[in-house]
Amino acid sequence: MAVTAVDAIEHVSGMYAGQRRVHARGLCFDATFTPSCEAASLTSAAHLGPGPTPVVVRFSNSNTNPTVPDGIRAGRGLATRFFLPDGSTTDLVSVNIPVFFASTPEQFLELLDALKKDPSTGAPSPEKVKAYAAAHPSAAAGLQEAARMPIPVSYGTARYWAIHAFVWDGPDGGHHPVRYRWEPDTGLLELSEQEAAGKDPEYLADGPVGFALRVQLGQDGDPTDDPTKAWPADRPEIVAGHLGITAPVTDQDH
Numbered sequence: 001m002a003v004t005a006v007d008a009i010e011h012v013s014g015m016y017a018g019q020r021r022v023h024a025r026g027l028c029f030d031a032t033f034t035p036s037c038e039a040a041s042l043t044s045a046a047h048l049g050p051g052p053t054p055v056v057v058r059f060s061n062s063n064t065n066p067t068v069p070d071g072i073r074a075g076r077g078l079a080t081r082f083f084l085p086d087g088s089t090t091d092l093v094s095v096n097i098p099v100f101f102a103s104t105p106e107q108f109l110e111l112l113d114a115l116k117k118d119p120s121t122g123a124p125s126p127e128k129v130k131a132y133a134a135a136h137p138s139a140a141a142g143l144q145e146a147a148r149m150p151i152p153v154s155y156g157t158a159r160y161w162a163i164h165a166f167v168w169d170g171p172d173g174g175h176h177p178v179r180y181r182w183e184p185d186t187g188l189l190e191l192s193e194q195e196a197a198g199k200d201p202e203y204l205a206d207g208p209v210g211f212a213l214r215v216q217l218g219q220d221g222d223p224t225d226d227p228t229k230a231w232p233a234d235r236p237e238i239v240a241g242h243l244g245i246t247a248p249v250t251d252q253d254h
């Protein structure tokens with residue numbers, strides 16, 4: 001399935017040898033995650049309490065083409081690797097939409113099939129994408145979010161969601177479904193298409209960057225196996241900590 005999915009992505013978006021298969025252009029930064037300890041009664045995860053954890057962050061543009069300019073509406077990623085006290089690591093990947101546009105890998109392949117460029121127009125056929133959305137109504141929210149992705153002022157002025165649900169194992173033996181979101185310290189700052197047109201093709205790494213890790217707490221019956229379905233907006237949230245970017249990683253290739 002993984003090979004089929006990557007082949008299908010390359011068919012739609014192009015193949016660039018020697019690059020990551022998606023999220024091809026990105027930059028890595030050293031960072032520190034400082035937990036708030038609000039999560040400590042709900043999870044025994046080492047990085048969520050009590051002390052700060054070193055992190056490597058990679059911001060990325062989701063395209064397969066590493067030379068796509070920054071100033072367009074596009075997927076962006078915020079990937080974090082936490083270096084834990086016992087020498088192990090744990091990762092959290094997130095993107096700039098709250099829900100996904102396919103609930104299973106098989107649906108994702110169907111979507112890629114619908115997105116294949118029509119040779120007569122050089123663009124995907126809107127009818128095929130509409131047919132996909134009609135066949136999978138829960139995918140509509142993710143498709144709408146993808147169509148209106150912002151052009152941020154920098155990587156640090158966008159919101160990033162981990163999309164999937166996770167289950168925290170608490171110190172009391174309890175299990176708590178959660179969803180993560182990185183909320184920028186600056187608030188959301190966007191450029192219009194006109195403003196973006198005047199920008200350098202690689203401008204997104206400019207500016208100070210920090211994020212709060214906001215965690216939505218699920219309740220019984222909230223789906224934990226469907227990334228197309230948001231949980232109700234009135235679910236309680238906590239701030240599990242803060243991510244502060246310190247400096248670019250010196251060797252960006254490793």
Ligand code: HEM
Nearest residue numbers: 005020021022023058060077078079093094095108162163
């Ligand atoms: C069927 C769905 C998906 C497929 C097939 C897929 C596939 C991939 C592939 C092939 C890569 C490149 C890995 C590499 O070469 O290092 C990647 C990277 C990435 N994916 Fe996904 N992905 C999917 C869904 C998601 C979702 C739901 C999220 C958000 C939570 C996500 C976030 C990311 C991020 C942030 C990266 C870049 C990681 C980095 O900076 O190194 N992906 N994905």
